[in-house]
Amino acid sequence: MAIDNEFYYTPSIVANKHKLQHVQDVASLVLGVASGIMSLESINGFVFYFIGITLTNLLFYIICTEQQPYKFFKNPLHEIFIKDLFNNISGYIMMWCLIYALVKTNS
Amino acid sequence: MKQYIYLVGLLLLLHSGYSSFEYHKFGIEISLDIKLESLIGVLLIIIGSIINIENESFLTIDNKVIKNKAKYLKFIKMSDAVQLGESLGVTDYEEYNTRLPFINI
Numbered sequence: 409m410a411i412d413n414e415f416y417y418t419p420s421i422v423a424n425k426h427k428l429q430h431v432q433d434v435a436s437l438v439l440g441v442a443s444g445i446m447s448l449e450s451i452n453g454f455v456f457y458f459i460g461i462t463l464t465n466l467l468f469y470i471i472c473t474e475q476q477p478y479k480f481f482k483n484p485l486h487e488i489f490i491k492d493l494f495n496n497i498s499g500y501i502m503m504w505c506l507i508y509a510l511v512k513t514n515s
Numbered sequence: 516m517k518q519y520i521y522l523v524g525l526l527l528l529l530h531s532g533y534s535s536f537e538y539h540k541f542g543i544e545i546s547l548d549i550k551l552e553s554l555i556g557v558l559l560i561i562i563g564s565i566i567n568i569e570n571e572s573f574l575t576i577d578n579k580v581i582k583n584k585a586k587y588l589k590f591i592k593m594s595d596a597v598q599l600g601e602s603l604g605v606t607d608y609e610e611y612n613t614r615l616p617f618i619n620i
Contacts, residue, residue: 414592414593415592415593415594416591416592416593417589417590417591417592417593417596417597419589419596419607420589420590420591420596421591423588423589424588424589424591427568427587427588430564430568431561431564431565431568434560434561434564435561435564438524438528438556438557438560438561439557441528441532441553441557442528442553442554442556442557444532445528445531445532445535445549445550445553446535446545446549446550446553447535447539447545460557464561467561467562467565468565471565471587472565472568472586472587472588473588474585474586474587479585479590479591479592479595480585480588480589480590480591481591482591507532510532510536511532511535511536511539512539513536514536514539514540
């Protein structure tokens, strides 16, 4: 491996991370709403979350990095797809339970 | 324009949610179009959130609008990242450098 003597600009790294975080926050909450509306139960809901968040990350990767991901992230595949996979699951479960309960109130 | 994508997505989600509520009231299995409607709503909101992180453009002191070369994210390499500041004539730390006690008279 080549010696990494490249200088990085920390405010940009932080800004990119915040933008990715924003997209993932919105996506996880909205996916929770959708799974509540579809009244998914047990493992189906979690499968739906992982598929949905991975598709979101894929959209982010395609649209935002403009075919040159290494200019925006040090390790793009890991940082975008794997690192924050479980961070937003609590928000997802919250919206899932709330909307599920609302939709099923009168049944 | 950007905010309307959010609005349309939210309306779709609201409508499909209400339909799902009514279906459950009568104990009917929810149909495919409600699922599709909610999925389209989700897709619209996600696309809206991605579009909304676009970089803002800057106005120089000579009244020129300067845009970031990348549309959505910021370059992390020092050599790329400082180019915007150079064309603009300021750095990210301008706020601190131009504080009154710091000005070199």
